[in-house]
Amino acid sequence: MLRVHFSGPDLARVRIAARPDVLWETVLSFHRLRDRRSDATLSNWRNETRARLNGETRVLAPLVPTRGYFPDFLTPGEGLLGLGEALEAVRATPAERVHAEVSRLPAVRPLPSWVQALRDGEAAPLGRLSTALRNYYEAAVAPYWPHLRARIEADRAARGRALLDGGADSLLASLPPTMRWRPPVLEVDYPADRDLHLGGRGLLLLPSFFCRGMPVTFQDPDLTPVLVYPVERTPARPATAPAPSHSLGRLVGRTRSAILQGIGGGCTTSELARRVDVSLASASQHATVLRDAGLLFTLRHGSAVLHTLTPLGAALLRGQAPEVGAETGTHLGPPPPREPAPGQEKGAGEPVCCP
Template identity: 70%
Template sequence: MLRIHFTGLDLARVRIAARPDALWESILSFHRLRDKQGASIYGRWRCETRTRLNGETRLLASLVPPRGYFPDFLTPPEGVLGVEPAIEALREIPAHRLNRDLSQLAGMRTRPGWVHALGDGDTGSLSRLIGALRSYHRAAIAPYWPHIRAQIEADRAARGRALLDGGADRLLNSLPQMIRWRSPVLETDYPVDRDLYLGGRGLLLLPSFFCRRTPVTFHDRDLTPTLVYPVQHGTESVPGAPVHAYTGDVCSLGKLVGHTRSVVLQTIGAGCTTGELARRVGVSAASASQHASVLRDAGLVVTLRHGNAVLHTLTPLGAALLRGGAAAVPALSETVRS
C-alpha cells in the first residue's frame, strides 16, 4: 500500500494535470503491450501497434521491466507539453541523474552494454534511447492520441467538478476506488508498502489512459509528488474504433446532426450531467440521454460516471466540430510508420 501524507498546505496545492503526458502514456502503454489483460480495452490496440513496431521493444525492455521499477528520468514533467518537449528535456538530464536512476535496476536484471554507457553519460546511447522512444510513441501513441486525450479530458472534467463542488476533500474522495481518502492520508493499492510525505509541496494528479489497476508514482521522493492513476474506461474509448473527420463550417452543424442535437452538442461544452443537459436544452432526461448516446457513438462525446450521475464531455473531434472544423483526425486503424 502507498500512503500519501498531507498537511493543510498540501491540500491547498492539490492540482490536476492540464493535459495527458506523452511519455507517461508511452511507458505505461509498453506495459500494456506485453501483458494480456484488459483485452476489451487494449486488445485491438495491441494488434495494430505490433504491426508498426520495428525493434523498439527490445531496446525499451532493457529499461522497462514487465512490472516494478523503471527509471524516473523516462517521464520528465515536460511530457504534458508533448513528446518533443519531453525528449528535449530528456537530452538535458545530467549523467549523474541517469546513473543514479539506472542503479536502481542493477539488482533486478543484467544490463546490456549500451545501458551501462548511458549511465556513464554516453551521448550515443542517449540518442539511441531517444530514437527508440520517439519511434515507439509514433507507432503506439500518436495514432490514438485523440481518443486518449478525450478519455483523459472526461476524467479531468469529473475531477474538476468534484473540486468545485466540495474542494480538495471532495476531489480526493472522487478518485477511483483503489484510492481511498482518509484525511489526512491518501491510501492506494500499490505493489510495495511505502509512505510519501508531501511536506507542503502538494500533489499533482495525472489521469492516464494506459495506467491499469494500481496508480504509479516516482521512486525519487525529491521529485514533484505525482500520482498517476487509471481513468475509467467505457466501450466508446477502446482504441481501434473508427474516427471520422468533419471539415464543414459551424453554420452547417444543424444540417449535419439536426437542430436539437447540435444544441445538445453545444450545451455539453466543457461538461454537464444528463439532468443538466435536459434542463438547459428543454427536453426530457430520456431524450437528453438518447441524444448524448448518439453523439457518443459518433465519437463526438465521452460519457463518464460521476457519483450517482453521468458526466458528458466533448472529445477533441466534437470540439473541432463546434469550432467549425479542424485538421483531419486520423482513423485509429490507419498505419503510421517511422
C-alpha cells in the same frame, strides 16, 4: 499500499494535469504492449502497434522491465508540454542522476553494453534512448492520441467538477476505488508499502489512458509529487469513424445539435436540460442516443453523470460551426507501417504489470 500524507498547504496545492503527459503515456503503453492478460479493449491496438515497430522494444525493455521499477528520468515533468520538450529533458538528465536511477534496476540479467555505458555517464546512449522513445511514441501512441486525450479530458472534467463542488476534499474523495481518501491520508493500492509525505509541495493528479490497475508514482520522494492513475475503462472506439448505424441514423434534428453544442467542456444531464431548454427525461434520452453513436462520453459523478464530447462528436460539431483555432480532434487513422531496418526485427516482450 502507498500512503500519501497531506498537510493544509498540500490540500491547497492539489491540482489536475491540464493535458495528457506524452512520456507517461509512452512508457505505460510499453507495459500494456507486453501484457498478455486478457484485455479486449487493447487487442487491436497491440496488433497495429506491433506491426509498426522496428526493434524499439529491444532498446526500451532493459530500462522498462516487465515488472516494478523503471527510472524516473524517463518521465520528466516536461512531458506535459509535448514530445520535443520531454525528450530534450531526457537528454539533459545529469549523469549522476542517470547513474543512480539505472543502478536501481533489478539485476535479473546483465545489462546490455549500451545501457552500461548510459549508467557510466556516456552521452551517446541518451541520444539512442531518445530516438527509441520518439519512434516508439510515433508507432504506439501518436496514432491514438485523439482517443486517449478525449478519455483523459473526460476524467479531468469529472475531477474538476468535484473540485468546484466541494474543494480538494471532494476531489480526493472522487478518485477511482484504487485510491481512498481518509483525511489527512490518501491510501493508494500499490505493489510496495510506502509513505509519501508531501511536505507542502502539493500533488499533481495525472489521469492516464495506458495506466491500468494500480496507480504509479515516482520512486524518488524528493521529486515533484505526481500520482498517475487509470481513467475509467470502457471499450475503445474504432480508430476510424464508425460506419453508418441505426444510432447514427437517428442523429437528426435541431435538438440533438443543440445537445452537442450545449455540452461545452462537460455538464451533467440536468445542466444540459437547462441549457437546451428540454425536460430532464428528454435530455437523458438524447444523450443516450449520442453516446450510442460514439459522440459522447459519460462518466458518473456522485449521484449524477457528466457528459463530454468524444473526438468524433467534437469533429461533427466543428463541421457545423467551425471555430477559429479549434484543435483537430478527428482520428485520421494509423500511419503506414515502417519497413524494418536491416538486422532489426519486430516483436514484443514478456508479460508485464503496471509498476
